[in-house]
Amino acid sequence: MAKNTIDVVVTGDYNDKHIKRAISDLEKLQASSMSMSGKMAAVGDKMQEVGQKIGRVGKSLTVGVTLPIVGVGAAATKMAMDFDTSMTKMVSMVGLTRDEVDGMRSAQFIKLCIFVHAARDTLEASWALPLACN
Numbered sequence: 001m002a003k004n005t006i007d008v009v010v011t012g013d014y015n016d017k018h019i020k021r022a023i024s025d026l027e028k029l030q031a032s033s034m035s036m037s038g039k040m041a042a043v044g045d046k047m048q049e050v051g052q053k054i055g056r057v058g059k060s061l062t063v064g065v066t067l068p069i070v071g072v073g074a075a076a077t078k079m080a081m082d083f084d085t086s087m088t089k090m091v092s093m094v095g096l097t098r099d100e101v102d103g104m105r106s107a108q109f110i111k112l113c114i115f116v117h118a119a120r121d122t123l124e125a126s127w128a129l130p131l132a133c134n
Contacts, residue, residue, distance in 0.1 A: 072120055083108070 087108075090101050 075119075 087101050087105050090096050090104075091098055
């Protein structure tokens, strides 16, 4: 029996040019993302700083605007209650009739409203002027 033999010879060149390019591209991407990460951190810091400033403005407005307005509202409510009490006393102590007092009530209440509006306008001007000057 004759033996048939086949010899196979495999030769080739290994070229890692594409692998090296892929590694280089990945390194560039990593460096770029590190740079972007630093930039995003800086943006985050700026946003936090702006948020803190807005918080301080809000607190200033609460103290400088909201509380005085609440105070004016409380004062106006008290004045209205005192006004009504005074009108009731006129009926009981002075001897005027309820109709006479009710007739005066409208005129006196209009004067009171004018006074309250003038006080409110003065208050608004007192906080608006410093804001306009900034």
